[in-house]
Amino acid sequence: MLNPAQAISKTTDEVDVDVIILSWNRVEDTIAAIQSAHDQEGVRKRILIVDQCSDRENLAQLEAFLRAVPEARLQKLSRNSGVAGGRNIASAMGRARYIVALDSDAIFADNNTLAHAVKQLDEHPNLCAIGFRIENFFTGRNDDTSWDYPAGRTPDQGFLTTRFIGAGHAIRRSVFEAVGAYDERLFFCGEELDLCYRMLNTGKRIAYVPEVAIRHKVSPEHRVFWGKGRFFYTVRNNIYTAYKFNTSLPRLAVAAAAFIVKGWRNGIARQAIRAIRASITMCRAYDNSDEDKRPYALSTETQEYISACEPNRRESVVRKFRRQFSGLPHQG
Secondary structure, eight states, rough: OGGGGOOOOOOOOGGEEEOOOOOOOOHHHHHHHHHHHOOOOSSSSEEEEEEEEEOOOHHHHHHHHHHTOOEEEEEEOOOOOHHHHHHHHHHOOOOEEEEEETTTTEESSSSTHHHHHHHHHHOOEEEEEEEEEETTTTTTOGGGGOOOSSSSSOTTEEEEEEEOTEEEEEEEHHHHTTSOOGGGGGGGSHHHHHHHHHHHTTTEEEEEEEEEEEEEEEOOOOOGGGGHHHHHHHHHHHHHHHHTTTOOOOHHHHHHEEEEEEEHTTTHHHHHHHHHHHHHHHHHHHHSSSSSSSSSOHHHHHHHHHHOOOTOOOOHHHHHHHHHHSSSBBBO
């Protein structure tokens, strides 16, 4: 049971890490995630929860639980602000030097996970972020549905990379704030990679660290319901982000055509077409925004680092189209 006497000091400067959790219904899972954060040892932490307009009864249950968690803070929103917006709000609620994001359907692998993450970032000042190992909560094995690293990499070995997985990661706050946090236009899907590229552009690096792990409650069927909007966000955000980082118009056209082929192959071509139209609107809005640089210019050093970490990232047109004829993974 929770013990109020275990409360950490409320003095901001004494907190090592802010744990951010987004809540949207799924109250039992969210409570388990918060409990997991509360149980962390060997580190001074704060737990920052943003509720994205949960149903009234779920929100009431969450609030009742949080009365016994003195190091937790809850901010209630009147609408769903998306993953990017929600994480920005949660991060702004704290000032600890490290931000650890935990999905509401995940828990830390053990009670020393946060301490290990803090130690890694303390000992490696060149890192702006680390990605955690993500295990399947039910099987204990690596969560293949959350593995988004280049071919040839394995979950058991650490390596430098260009990204982290959203379900569990740690970020150095100073770099996060220096690059302007998440791009809230993305709402959902692809927001981590956009942020990572901008943080890499400061000269810092990202590492996958398997010693720091979470357990993710992946559905037993491993089903992703692409037809319910996920493919739309995947296509829209991919094209917008590519444009933002100065991808040429011919390559963008190829990518758009490839997504249409993928959508047609999986019976959701309308999503792809609608997403491409939406991405054009986003790109125009980005051009008209007050961003310091349009497009966002990645340094030569950053581009070389990305290419070294992902040597197969730039596919030929033929290979790109050939890959689109495969089915979407775990389609529902």
